[in-house]
Structure formats: C-alpha cells, structure tokens
Amino acid sequence: MRRLAVVMAVLALTGCGSDVEVAHKAVADQLANPKSAKFTNVRVTDQGNVCGQVKGKDAAGVYGGYQSYAAIKSDSQFKVVFDPDGTNAEIRTLCGGAPVSEEAYADPGQAVGSWDVQIVSGSNMGALSDMTARLIERGFIPSVVARDGEQRVLIGPFADKAQADDKKAQLMSSMGIESVVVKHRE
Structure with missing residues (x-):
C-alpha cells in the first residue's frame, strides 16, 4: 500500500502541467467530444512541439479514424494544426515526417x-x-x-x-x- 502511495505521488508531481498534457488538452479541445480523445505515436520535437495522431468520438458518440496533429508551442500555449489525410507539409516539416517527393x-x-x-x-x-x-x-x-x-x-x-x-x-x-x-x- 505504501509503495502504491509513493508511486502515485511521484506520478502526480512529474505529470502536472507537462507540455504533453497541455498540448493534448489543446488538441482534445478541438474535437467534437474532447473527453473521448485517444492519442498514439506521440513525440516531442527538439523545438518543443508535440506531434502524433488522435481520434475522438463525434457528436453521435462514434469514434472516427486517426488523424495526424501538431501542437506548436508558443510560450506556454499550443496552436493546433490537424492533418486528416497526411499531406500537410507544415506538419511534416514540424514533426519530422517523411517528405512527399515529386x-x-x-x-x-x-x-x-x-x-x-x-x-x-x-x-x-x-x-x-x-x-x-x-x-x-x-x-x-x-x-x-x-x-x-x-x-x-x-x-x-x-x-x-x-x-x-x-x-x-x-x-x-x-x-x-x-x-x-x-x-x-x-
């Protein structure tokens, strides 16, 4: 029981207000149902941007497919850019995705x-x-x-x-x- 309390305290201290959490809140707030957001392939760039894929439920409560996002850091806030079809050059540049060649x-x-x-x-x-x-x-x-x-x-x-x-x-x-x-x- 004591070990569980120590682990919970450490997690609470290290997780509070992290850039990833702040970015995920900004991303989720852009979805139809923010509480349903599911994230995958999350990574933080050298510039502090948070990139990955997200899916969420629509107004009818049905999950849509994953789409790429970039949460661009500016001071302590994040501007969110979505890329539903994987062709957004800005996200590829910010997140280090493979370039789309001619x-x-x-x-x-x-x-x-x-x-x-x-x-x-x-x-x-x-x-x-x-x-x-x-x-x-x-x-x-x-x-x-x-x-x-x-x-x-x-x-x-x-x-x-x-x-x-x-x-x-x-x-x-x-x-x-x-x-x-x-x-x-x-």
Whole structure:
C-alpha cells in the first residue's frame, strides 16, 4: 500500500502541467467530444512541439479514424494544426515526417502494379518486426525492402494510385500509422 502511495505521488508531481498534457488538452479541445480523445505515436520535437495522431468520438458518440496533429508551442500555449489525410507539409516539416517527393506523385497512368504505400520511418515506428507484426494482425500484408541504404516497410504494389491512396487512408484511420504513396520499384 505504501509503495502504491509513493508511486502515485511521484506520478502526480512529474505529470502536472507537462507540455504533453497541455498540448493534448489543446488538441482534445478541438474535437467534437474532447473527453473521448485517444492519442498514439506521440513525440516531442527538439523545438518543443508535440506531434502524433488522435481520434475522438463525434457528436453521435462514434469514434472516427486517426488523424495526424501538431501542437506548436508558443510560450506556454499550443496552436493546433490537424492533418486528416497526411499531406500537410507544415506538419511534416514540424514533426519530422517523411517528405512527399515529386517522384511519389508521378504520372498516374503508369503500368499495373506501379504504386506502393511506404510506412513513414521514424522514432515512433519501433522495430521493423514489431511494425510488421502489428500490420499483419490488422490484415495489412507488408514487405520489408532495402532502399537507399535503409530498410523500408511497404504495402503493395497497387494497380493504380487511387488504390494506394485508399490503403494509406485505411492505415491512418485504423492504426494511426503515417505513410506516403510512392512509385513501385522492382
């Protein structure tokens, strides 16, 4: 009992008013039902911004999908920017997401099997084996390839860009996983 009291006291002292808590309150306040906010992949940048994904219940009490956010620190307050579809360049710059290259959105009339969904690699991805296991549990079939000297987690290839975009949206909505659509390479 005494150990529990000590742990609770330490948690109360260290957690009060932390930047992450203040940022999460600012993010949650922007949702239709702030008390229902669920956060994942939360990270704090060197500039003190708080980034991650959030989902919440709508007015009818139904959870929507995850969307990326950046809580931009200004003095002791946070300005919140949402990125529901993963294309906001400001959030990618602030949070260190993978850049969306011109190559990624080339001619949509390419041959069959010309698009992949690439999982954004970063501090929130964790071990490749953990990421691929989580994807498989949710019905996504990943592959790990070496590209540009790094291991990449891909889903695909897809016959057209629209299919890849749909899979990218499913990843964010169901698991809060950031990804980009890229041209398929053999």
